[in-house]
Amino acid sequence: MRIYKRTEKRPDAAIMNRRPATKTSMKYYADLIFILTQKEMKIRYKNSFLGYLWSIGNPLAFAFVYFVAFKVVMKIQMEDYVLFLIAGLFPWQWFSNSVNASTGIFIGNASIIKKVSFPRNIVPLALVLQDMIHFALSIPVIVFFLFVFHKSPSWSWVPGIPILLLIQLLVTYGFALIMSSVNLFFRDIERLVSIFLALLFYFTPIIYSESMIPARYGRLMKLNPLYYLMVSWRELFMSGRLEMSSLLLSASQALVFLAIGFLVYKKLSWRFAEVV
Amino acid sequence: MREPVIIFRNIHKSYPLYHHVTGGIKNFLFHFKKSVSGLQKRSYESLRNISFEVYAGEAFGIVGANGAGKSTTLGLIAGVLKPTMGSICVKGRVSSLLELGAGFHPELTGRENIFLNGVLMGLGKRQVRGKLDQIIEFSELGNFIDQPIRVYSSGMLARLGFSVVAHLDPEILLIDEIMAVGDIEFQKKCAGKMMEFKRKGVTMVFVSHSAGDIERICDRVMWIEDHTIKMLGPTGYVLDSMLNRKLATSSGGL
Numbered sequence: 001m002r003i004y005k006r007t008e009k010r011p012d013a014a015i016m017n018r019r020p021a022t023k024t025s026m027k028y029y030a031d032l033i034f035i036l037t038q039k040e041m042k043i044r045y046k047n048s049f050l051g052y053l054w055s056i057g058n059p060l061a062f063a064f065v066y067f068v069a070f071k072v073v074m075k076i077q078m079e080d081y082v083l084f085l086i087a088g089l090f091p092w093q094w095f096s097n098s099v100n101a102s103t104g105i106f107i108g109n110a111s112i113i114k115k116v117s118f119p120r121n122i123v124p125l126a127l128v129l130q131d132m133i134h135f136a137l138s139i140p141v142i143v144f145f146l147f148v149f150h151k152s153p154s155w156s157w158v159p160g161i162p163i164l165l166l167i168q169l170l171v172t173y174g175f176a177l178i179m180s181s182v183n184l185f186f187r188d189i190e191r192l193v194s195i196f197l198a199l200l201f202y203f204t205p206i207i208y209s210e211s212m213i214p215a216r217y218g219r220l221m222k223l224n225p226l227y228y229l230m231v232s233w234r235e236l237f238m239s240g241r242l243e244m245s246s247l248l249l250s251a252s253q254a255l256v257f258l259a260i261g262f263l264v265y266k267k268l269s270w271r272f273a274e275v276v
Numbered sequence: 277m278r279e280p281v282i283i284f285r286n287i288h289k290s291y292p293l294y295h296h297v298t299g300g301i302k303n304f305l306f307h308f309k310k311s312v313s314g315l316q317k318r319s320y321e322s323l324r325n326i327s328f329e330v331y332a333g334e335a336f337g338i339v340g341a342n343g344a345g346k347s348t349t350l351g352l353i354a355g356v357l358k359p360t361m362g363s364i365c366v367k368g369r370v371s372s373l374l375e376l377g378a379g380f381h382p383e384l385t386g387r388e389n390i391f392l393n394g395v396l397m398g399l400g401k402r403q404v405r406g407k408l409d410q411i412i413e414f415s416e417l418g419n420f421i422d423q424p425i426r427v428y429s430s431g432m433l434a435r436l437g438f439s440v441v442a443h444l445d446p447e448i449l450l451i452d453e454i455m456a457v458g459d460i461e462f463q464k465k466c467a468g469k470m471m472e473f474k475r476k477g478v479t480m481v482f483v484s485h486s487a488g489d490i491e492r493i494c495d496r497v498m499w500i501e502d503h504t505i506k507m508l509g510p511t512g513y514v515l516d517s518m519l520n521r522k523l524a525t526s527s528g529g530l
Contacts, residue, residue, distance in 0.1 A: 027400060028398075028400055031395050031400050031401040032395055032396070034401065035391055035392055035395040035396075035401065036392075039381060039384065039388075039392055042383070042384060043381060043383050046383040046384075046424070109379070111379065112379040112396055113356075114356065115354075115356065115372060116354075116372060116379070116396050116397065117354050117355040117356050117370070117372065118396055118398070270358050271358075273351065273356040273357050274291055
């Protein structure tokens with residue numbers, strides 16, 4: 001049962017989202033998430049011969065480029081720079097792919113947004129989950145490079161990887177919600193997002209280590225929601241270290257961005273069907 | 277029987293005209309206040325003061341010219357759109373067939389699309405699996421069911437879409453111009469399914485251009501003209517006056 005009591009211009013979002021009880025059950029949400037994620041996965045690999053290789057090819061190619069640029073040409077002083085790059089680029093790739101694709105995700109699903117009433121925030125979630133699965137599947141590649149550099153995985157991966165996966169899932173989903181919702185109203189976001197991602201990439205310690213950041217910018221850089229996350233991933237992969245403070249900080253940053261994402265989504269979602 | 281399940285009270289719906297953000301995001305941000313008020317002023321009125329009730333188990337038709345506001349009405353019932361003013365009350369599980377095959381993806385097979393569509397329409401995965409064989413049989417697609425649907429003809433697509441819908445088990449069914457699906461045989465089957473829904477006491481709201489379909493199925497009809505209700509009453513009565521009006525205007529034009 002839905003009741004709209006309208007007096008002012010902007011109807012209450014909470015009322016908008018009230019749906020029949022049978023549909024909103026957790027089980028149904030889970031089914032919806034599963035089916036949409038599965039759809040994204042299937043579409044990605046239909047008609048693509050190399051399939052899985054594509055999702056590791058890209059970060060590996062970039063690792064090679066950065067290696068040539070910074071190690072071979074500019075002679076950066078760092079041991080195992082290739083491994084260092086790979087440990088940061090793989091998780092970054094997940095974030096970047098999801099946020100990049102999120103701008104078009106509602107427009108790409110216009111037919112269902114317009115015609116069917118279902119929780120739309122599942123659509124970007126499925127996208128982020130799909131990229132998460134790809135990232136998880138690419139971890140063996142990181143292990144391979146560890147062995148090449150005479151290192152090996154550590155037991156701390158067992159708790160560490162799921163925790164970091166969750167943190168990154170939250171922060172990426174937050175960003176994806178913001179980008180996907182706002183882009184419906186300002187299609188310019190689609191263009192801006194690649195600039196934004198490029199900036200974020202260079203302001204995150206991925207191709208350089210956090211110790212190389214000049215002290216007076218250190219504080220500023222730490223506001224970056226990916227700072228602690230990316231550092232944690234690399235520490236975990238390269239040395240098996242899992243720092244509690246970094247985890248807590250990145251988790252709280254992730255929650256803040258998720259909250260912003262939901263706020264933006266709540267504010268805008270009732271108009272999706274009109275503008276998509 | 278006379279319990280209202282859909283109640284519209286003084287519904288207004290206007291769409292803001294969004295394409296006025298022509299200056300891009302920069303101008304918009306620099307003149308934020310002005311831009312926002314500018315956005316809110318320009319709007320297109322789609323429905324004006326619409327009030328009606330649909331009773332449980334009733335087949336309710338909506339007719340009117342293109343752009344009169346029929347689809348907006350359905351969108352409001354489905355809950356995809358929100359009214360600008362007024363109150364809507366909908367009791368029961370709504371299956372909106374505003375479009376057959378919503379969410380279908382061309383690269384996926386018919387079978388995969390049944391799952392996708394069924395879950396989007398509100399069924400659980402297990403429910404879809406339970407009904408899968410029935411759905412496939414109803415669609416008469418045979419071996420094509422495991423082909424990606426980009427190879428389907430439009431008739432086959434519509435058949436697949438309708439077959440999912442036919443097995444949704446809704447309480448309120450919204451139907452937007454879908455009776456002309458597939459060949460004559462399949463159309464008969466669809467009509468049969470509709471009648472079955474009606475016998476089961478499913479409340480149905482139809483939008484159609486075809487007077488024939490409306491006449492066959494609907495109990496009452498609402499005629500929307502110029503974004504407001506022109507007439508609401510028993511099917512025969514409303515369709516007759518519509519026809520008379522059409523004849524009158526066309527002979528007047530001669």
